[in-house]
Each structure stands twice: as C-alpha cells, then as structure tokens.
Amino acid sequence: MEKWNHTSSDFILLGLFPQNPTGILLLSLIILVFLLATLGNSAMIHLIRVDARLHTPMYILLSQLSLMDLMYISTTVPKMTFNFLSGQKTISFLGCGVQSFFFLTMACSEGLLLASMAYDRYLAICHPLHYPVRMSKQLCVKMILVSWVLGSLNSLAHTVYALHIPYCRSRAIDHFFCDVPAMLPLACMDTWVYEYMVFVSTSLYLLFPFLGIMASYGKVLYSVFHMRSKEGRKKAFTTCSTHLTVVTFYYAPFVYTYLRPRNLRSPSEDKALAVFYTILTPMLNPIIYSLRNKEVLGAVTRVFGVFPSRKT
Numbered sequence: 001m002e003k004w005n006h007t008s009s010d011f012i013l014l015g016l017f018p019q020n021p022t023g024i025l026l027l028s029l030i031i032l033v034f035l036l037a038t039l040g041n042s043a044m045i046h047l048i049r050v051d052a053r054l055h056t057p058m059y060i061l062l063s064q065l066s067l068m069d070l071m072y073i074s075t076t077v078p079k080m081t082f083n084f085l086s087g088q089k090t091i092s093f094l095g096c097g098v099q100s101f102f103f104l105t106m107a108c109s110e111g112l113l114l115a116s117m118a119y120d121r122y123l124a125i126c127h128p129l130h131y132p133v134r135m136s137k138q139l140c141v142k143m144i145l146v147s148w149v150l151g152s153l154n155s156l157a158h159t160v161y162a163l164h165i166p167y168c169r170s171r172a173i174d175h176f177f178c179d180v181p182a183m184l185p186l187a188c189m190d191t192w193v194y195e196y197m198v199f200v201s202t203s204l205y206l207l208f209p210f211l212g213i214m215a216s217y218g219k220v221l222y223s224v225f226h227m228r229s230k231e232g233r234k235k236a237f238t239t240c241s242t243h244l245t246v247v248t249f250y251y252a253p254f255v256y257t258y259l260r261p262r263n264l265r266s267p268s269e270d271k272a273l274a275v276f277y278t279i280l281t282p283m284l285n286p287i288i289y290s291l292r293n294k295e296v297l298g299a300v301t302r303v304f305g306v307f308p309s310r311k312t
Helices: 021-050 057-086 091-127 137-163 179-184 194-227 228-259 269-292 294-304
Strands: 012-013
Touching: 012 057, 021 269, 021 294, 057 091, 057 137, 057 269, 091 137, 091 179, 091 194, 091 228, 137 179, 137 194, 179 194, 179 269, 194 228, 228 269, 228 294, 269 294
Parallel strands: none
Antiparallel strands: none
C-alpha cells in the first residue's frame, strides 16, 4: 500500500482502481452503471408518480426504494470518479462525515424498507381478503417514515462517533468512500466499543430484517404452491422470486462484510463486496422490478409510449 503523510484534517481515499489503462476501463464501466442506475431509478419514480394505477402501497414502497438507490449510488460514485480523473485522492473532514452519513442512512433505511416490501407481499398473497384493510396507504406512509427516521438516527450516531475519534496515524482510508469501519484502523484509541455498535446495528437493520424476510417468504411460497389458480400462482411466484433476488443481492454482501471480526476482513475484499450493495444493486433494482412486472411495463407504455405491442 502507498504511504501517505498528511498533516491536515483531510482524509485520503485510496480508491477502487489503479491509475492505469485497466483502471480507466473499469471506471468507465462504473460510470455506465451509474448512468443506467440514475436513468432507471428516475424513470421508476416518475412512472409511479404520474400513473394513477401505480398509486398502491406496493408501488409507493417501490418508489421509495428507487429514491434510496438513486441517493445511494450518488453518494459514492461521483466523488470516486472525480478523485480518479483529477488525480486527487483527498476528501475533507466534513465531506467525509457527510458522505458517511448519507451512505449509512441509505443502507439502514433500505434494509428496513425491503422488510416492509416483503410484509406487503406477504399480506397480499397469504391474506388477500384482509390486504386492503391491513395494508392501507396510511400504514404504508408510516412504514416509509419509520425507515427514513430510524435509518437517519442510526447513521447520525455512527457519524458523530466517527468524527470524534482521534486519528493519529496515516489518514489514508483504504476504500473508495468514507466507510466508518475502514476508518477505524487509523484511530489511535481502542475501538472495540464502536465495533460492538457496528455489530448491533448490522444485526438490527440488516440481519434481523433479512431473516424476517426469508421466514415470511417461506410462508408465501407455501401459499403459492397451494393456489388453485395457475395464473395466480405464476404471478405470485414471479413477485416472490423478483423480491428475493433484490434481497439477496443487497443483504448478503452487506451482512457478510459488517458481521465479520476485523481480523478476518481485508480491504480488497471489503471494497469488492461494497461494489455490489453500493453500485450494482441500485442499477439492478429498477431493471428487475420493471422487466418482470406487467403493471410497470404497462405504465411505461402509457407514459413513454414504448412496448406498445405488449398486453397489460
């Protein structure tokens, strides 16, 4: 690793790619992914906002997922790209705190929102007669607000703690964004208390929701296989498989990264896993939810005038 001597309060982000032709090629792919994610999530938010047929709890939750993904990828990729192209690796102390806050807010809020979406599908498939009452728009809005508020509060606590840690070693963070666990090796104090906080937060916001989602979809799949209607069974199975794909791409690398003890982690592996939940997942979500969803494709036809031959 390069040695960086830095006397100011700024941090150094060592980045994801080397400064060579291979790095330029890989960065170009990341920029393409960023543009696709921005376009896809913006289009999803616009469709759900303007098409009255999509003003249901399921799609309201999906619009929030797109908003979170849009903010998620915008938190990391632009700064990483600027640093690579400019040859600078610095990020200010305040900028690092802001980036960390928004990253953690999106991470925790999206973890809770995906659990809310799983609950919505559980009610719709397993209790269809009670669904309109038990999953009202008011409850949907409350679930969204809870996701944002709890995610923000948890993020604020972690960010404030990180900004008050005394850093007396190199200020070079071996990552492509200000990930607080990657900053801990730079501290000149024992950080075991904070590492325990990371374990608790990861369990509350990611592991437990993930286990709850898997348990709920176990019941959902059981109900699907006992449906009499072949068409209903096919539609429900498509919905389940779509959501489980998103859940797996998001939760698995996140939980694996943050629940491991520090002595079992490596910066290169952490950065590779971070690509999945900070860059690839925000691009995949709108693609997965649109291409396998007739209602969304129908909205695309009505709003943008494409796919005119597909029946909805």
